[in-house]
Amino acid sequence: MFESVLVANRGEIAGRIVHTARAMGLKAIAVYSAADEGLPFVAEADEAVLIGPAEPSGSYLNAAAILEAAHRTNAQAVHPGYGFLSASPAFARRVAERGLVWVGPPPLAIARTGDKINARNLMKEAGVPVAPGVWEPVPDAATAVEEAERIGYPVMVKPAAGGGGIGLAAAYDEASLRKAYEEARAAAERLFGRGDILLERYVEGARHVEVQILGLADGTVVALGERDCSVQRRYQKVVEESPSPAVGPALRERMLAAAVRAGEAVDYRGAGTVEFLVDPAAQAFHFLEMDPRLQVEHPLTEMVTGIDLVEQQFLIAAGEPASFGATSFSGASPRGHAIEFGVHAEDPHRFLSGTGKITVWEEPVGDGIRIDAGYAEGTTVTRHYDPLLAKLCVHGDDRRHALARARAALDALRIEGPPTNLPFLREVLDRPEFADGTYDTGLVVRMRRPQAP
Template identity: 75%
Template structure:
């Protein structure tokens, strides 16, 4: 095991990684921007290095600055968290070239999975179900219209690079497709440095279900159960739960087997997630992507398995054995992402946190990036904390969640806590029969 790790991230995920590092006796080194100097993760680290101004491009995305911080502190390893540089194959390679341990899958795997079209092609060859779509980048809007007529409307339009829903849009006719194509191409070029566009058939009423995988150095891939991530707004996840209430045992077995095939097809090593789109009506599921990093929602898997996934990441990166055997998931867990945003429009609103009171009790876990007195700036994602609850079954978990949400108090700026309370009482969510359009139906919006 390495003796020190630099955490190339911020906020709640930086604090989460620091917590495990220190518990393992590994020195935790934080990097931070001017805007984040007073946040908890900076104080929690054993050492912290200022790497630039608030602008992410000049701090958290500044590869030379991050590598220089690793050199100055003699960090033996680098953990990227999620977002920022976490899925940059170039950064992963640079970390290795500078003599540091990369806490993540091999750079080649990241590169192969970061291009969604390439990933689709690889998964099809491996026998993983893939939705009807294109097998090469779509060069222009006219070609997109021709392809959509072949695939069949509605279609989903995505930047071929990147993740997290940025630039994605649905199209139900040629006019919508032309507009969505330009949005995807522009977003891809601006955010990911690549303007290739992917088209896939859109599954109306679909669920977003993902499988946590772990790949070992010997080529073995195992699963740690599934998660449902269908509660989304603007293609961004808001609530996740494990296991999915929309997957029966037979379907779950098929999805887990497909996730193993996906991991084996690319020689996956480390912690990753295979994401699927599920059609509840037909029980068909299709590959979306293989996320080559720790997911925001990893906490629900930790709660049902008892595994510290960050510890496993460290051990796999260092070549150390992980505990065996792999435990079977137990009980039910739900994660609520608490954002600084208007609870009606669900649009971000920065500001100062004047009151912060967290719920406590059995089965409750809070992963927070802020405390009372902190200021939420407009420079980064508005995620304040993740409220996670565990129960003996789904009903028990939702009962605990209701009490926890009622007890969570944040004043000084608007948050989505009222929306999350509203969601708990919505018949579709309460009954478990929801899909990715639930939030839009609640707010009267159209994707």
Template identity: 75%
Template structure:
């Protein structure tokens, strides 16, 4: 096992990784921007280096600056967390070229799966079901209109190299598709410099369900259950639960088997998620994309499986045998993203946190990126913390979640806590019958 790990991320995920690194007796090294100098993860690390200004493009996203920090601190491994550089295949290659351990899948796997069209084609070859769509980039609006007629409306247009739902647009008719195409293309060129677009059939009443996989050091791929991430606003996750109430036992087995095949098809190593769209009425699923690394919702799997996924990532990267628990998942768990934002229209909010009081008790876990006295700036990600709860069954976990949300006090800055309280009392969420359109129905926008 390497002696030191540089965590190339910020906020709650950096703090979460640092916790496990230190628990294993390894040296935890943080990097930070000027805007984040006072955040808890910086103080919790054994050593911390300033990367640059608050703008992530001038700090966390500067791969050379991160590698220089690794050199200066004599780090032996780099853990990218999620987002930022985590799914940047070139950065992963550079880490390995410097003789450092990359706590993630092989760079080639990242590159092959980072393109949504290529990933779709690979998974089709591996036997996974995919939604009707195209097999190569759509070069122009005319081609998009022709393909949409073949696929059938409604369709969704996606940047092939996009992440976090950026640039996604849905069209129900040709006029809307023209606009959707231009919107998606502009996002694609701005975010990745690549205009490649994917066109697929849009499933309006679908659920978004992901399967946690681990590619072990010996080449074996295992699946560790599913997580339902259908509660989204602007295609970004707000709440999640495990197991999905919209997936029956037979469908779950098919999805777990398919996720293992997906990992095997690309020689996957480390933690990853196979994301799917599920038609709950037909109990069918379609491959959506594969995320090559740790996901924000990983604590759910940890709570029901009794496993530390970051520890397993470290063991796999070191060539060690994973230590996986046996048996089925235990109980039910929910995760809620606490955002600094207006709870009605979800616009980001900034300012100093005057009060931060967390709920506590059995079955409650909080992965926090901020504390009382910290300031949320315009360049910060709005995710303040993740509140996770576990119960013996879904009803018990729901009751615990309601109590925890009510007890969580954050003052001085607007948050989505009122929305989350509303969500927990919504009939569809309480019954587990929701889909990806729930937030839109709740807000009417």
């Protein structure tokens, strides 16, 4: 095992990684931008290095500055967290070329899963269910119309590169398809440097369910259960739970087996997620994409399995066996139920990001409550980064118990200063379809749809 690790990220995920690193006796090194000097993760690390200005391009996306910080601090490993450079095969290769341990999947696995069209084709070859769609990039809007007629409306328009819900749109006819295609292509070229577009059949009333996998050092791939991520705004997850109330035992077994095949198909190592779209009525599913990194929602899996995923990442990167009985572990048997709420600095109605100094920060306490926080009282939220302030996670003996704890925890969480989405999160809990577990990916759209006079 290496003795020190540089965390190439910020906010709550940087603090999360620092926590496990220190618990394992590793020296935890943080890097930070000029805007983040006062955030908790900087103080929590054993050492911290300023790497650049507030703009991500000069700091958290500046590979040269991060590698220089690793050299100056004698770091032996680099953990990228999620976002920023975590899914960059080029950065992973540069880390290895410097003689450092990359705490993540091999660069080739990142590259093979990073392109959604390539990943889709690989999954089909591996026997993982895929939706009707295209097998190569759609070159223009006219071709998109031809392909949509073959696939059948509605179709989902997706940039082949990137993530975070950027550029995604559902099209129900030729006019909406042409508009969605041009907007997605423009967004992909601007933000990802590639305008390749994918089309797939869109399933209305579907659930977004992802399976957590670990590719162990010996090549074994294990599935640690699923998380339901169907509560989304702008195709970005905001409330998640595990296990999914839409997935029964038989479907769960099939999904976990498919996720293992997906990991094996790309010779996966480390923590990753295989995302599926689930049709609850048909008890069917198909592959969406594969995320070659730790996910925002990973605390849910930790709460229902008792497994520290960051610890497993460190062990796998060092070539050591898992700390749990991987060969006998069954992700199909979760312990209790967990729910995670993404607390964002944003308007709770229009979801527009907000900024400002946090004047009050009071966290709930009690059994089954976990807060992964990136900010604290007295710190300032700036415009430069994702508005995620913290993740509020609760665990209960069953879903009903978890929902009761969630309600109490949300009521006890106080954050004042910038606007937050706490009222929206409480509103989600009050929705009957969330309470009874019958919601789908259209929940937030229905919540924000203008009411008829």
